[in-house]
Amino acid sequence: MTRRVADSPKPLYQQLADSLRAKIISGELSPGSQLPTEKDLCEEFATARQTVRHGLAVLVNEGLISPARPRGYFVRRHELSYVRPQSEWRPQPSSPEMDRWMEEQTTLGREPSQRISVEIIQPPSKVAERLNIQPTSLVVARRRVRYIDSEPFNINDTFYPYELVKGSEILNPADIARGASQVLTELGYEQVRATDEIEARMPLPDEVARLELGPGNPVLVHRLTGYTANDEPVRCTVNVLIGSKHVVLFERVKPGKASL
Amino acid sequence: MTRRVADSPKPLYQQLADSLRAKIISGELSPGSQLPTEKDLCEEFATARQTVRHGLAVLVNEGLISPARPRGYFVRRHELSYVRPQSEWRPQPSSPEMDRWMEEQTTLGREPSQRISVEIIQPPSKVAERLNIQPTSLVVARRRVRYIDSEPFNINDTFYPYELVKGSEILNPADIARGASQVLTELGYEQVRATDEIEARMPLPDEVARLELGPGNPVLVHRLTGYTANDEPVRCTVNVLIGSKHVVLFERVKPGKASL
DNA sequence: CAGGTGGCATTGTCTAGTCAATCCGCACCA
DNA sequence: TGGTGCGGATTGACTAGACAATGCCACCTG
Secondary structure: OOOOOOOOOOOHHHHHHHHHHHHHHHOOOOOOOEOOOHHHHHHHHOOOHHHHHHHHHHHHHOOOEEEEOOOEEEEOOOOOEEEOHHHHHOOOOOOOOOOHHHHHHHHOOOOEEEEEEEEEEOOOHHHHHHHOOOOOOOEEEEEEEEEEOOEEEEEEEEEEEHHHHOOOHHHOOOOOOOOHHHHHHHOOOOOOEEEEEEEEEOOOHHHHHHHOOOOOOOEEEEEEEEEOOOOOEEEEEEEEEEHHHEEEEEEEEOOOOOOO | OOOOOOOOOOOHHHHHHHHHHHHHHHOOOOOOOEOOOHHHHHHHHOOOHHHHHHHHHHHHHOOOEEEEOOOEEEEOOOOOEEEOHHHHHOOOOOOOOOOHHHHHHHHOOOOEEEEEEEEEEOOOHHHHHHHOOOOOOOEEEEEEEEEEOOEEEEEEEEEEEHHHHOOOHHHOOOOOOOOHHHHHHHOOOOOOEEEEEEEEEOOOHHHHHHHOOOOOOOEEEEEEEEEOOOOOEEEEEEEEEEHHHEEEEEEEEOOOOOOO
8 A cells, every 4th residue: 555645746755854854954954963763653653664775775875863873873973073184284283293183182072093004006097197117017006094083084185107217115004203205305306287087976985985974975085186397297196085084275375465 | 596706806897897997998989989788798698687787887886987878888077177166356457247157157168047936034053053043033045056968067056135235236146247246245234354164075855956967976075164354254155066166176275475 | 682470588566464572561579 | 689581562574465646758748
């Protein structure tokens, strides 16, 4: 038997999703609060459990709620941190122990940590294009997963043409306090120009694994290519940021106008 | 009866999703091609239709496939257009008939169109913050939905403090060929500085409606605030870009280094 | 040949159940 | 007092069906 009326074209699971979504957006159900259980919703909407689950799945995939088995469904929290790509040109961090990101997060009262690994590989095609090299030539991939309060925060993979950085500190899978771009400068490849490409998509399986993501969690992909004064690309960084945790911020001044 | 073996902890619907996802990523199933029907997959995986549908739903929500009822499921295409926020400082468009975006798209051989509406409202809280005004004061909201080849492409809503622009051309819900920021300059509020904030999230219901989005389609939100030489905010633009169709591009030069 | 029309394959919605997995708290025992 | 184990509530996985809705295509009709 179908409980849908001819006049109401919307399927029941959509009505359920709409109803709960409205409560979440209006704030009636605030972040962190618990939703009614599936059983309760079955009774409220006089329907089978599968239909209720279908409606809840819609909201899960919209990133609005997440199930915490077997405690129930909860409204998700969204706390955004700013990412400022331009800050890489700023003065060096004061502490020689930590890189810029670690220092920033510590200042904000969080507990940052990161896992670094280094590989020598053939570059992914998008990276090869941006570094202007053959896909068969070698690059050094410096891969980082960064954590805050032991929760995954973002992925930060930087690719350098192998010929440029061989034998340098960059091959060492440890923190480089003064920054990898400082090392590049010392090697004679100062990065004076950069392009930033930013896109949004759903994560790939390996990203899901590395960032421990569930459904309804898009990622912000920030691809940064750095060039020398001769317009030679020296590095390509691929940042994969969890959408619900990051905002990327740029500041621009009209050409010809005095900057601050 | 459960067909899951004790050794294989993955549920069947995940195995199905993994199997098809691998074929899509490897290219065995190329963009635009059709997947096996639900019935075929039921036989292949020896399972009930609901389980197959569950597996397919995973891929739909990952943005990899989309169902075209009743023809079957197809691998989604992703074609990205570049968005360059910095180009607003560039010389004016040559044609007096079209604004910059329309002209760019026409040059690329596409058929752009847009729907413009203007309202005078109280600003959303995020906009009020950025314009540094009370949430109860009035703003002019110039709303645009842009289409390419009659498919929705992005949303482009700009908010101006009402006091700044009242009586001007900006209240007119039509194309402003020389650009709205030129009008602001003529009114004595030249925008010489801007900040860009970019985030990724799943779309809200009104965005789903305006952009005709299905599941698995994250959006890129680009929030642009423009300031005068006195650091007064003069406008706040909220661009909602369909993730699978846009890349935002910035170019930077290290301070103190000569630009091109 | 143009236009309608009906059948068919396919996906969409929904039911009513079973059994598994997980976490939490409470009762019980040492 | 402190662990320890058990049970209950809840979500997760899956089955085997029914009927609706949609778009396409082949066929019939004028």
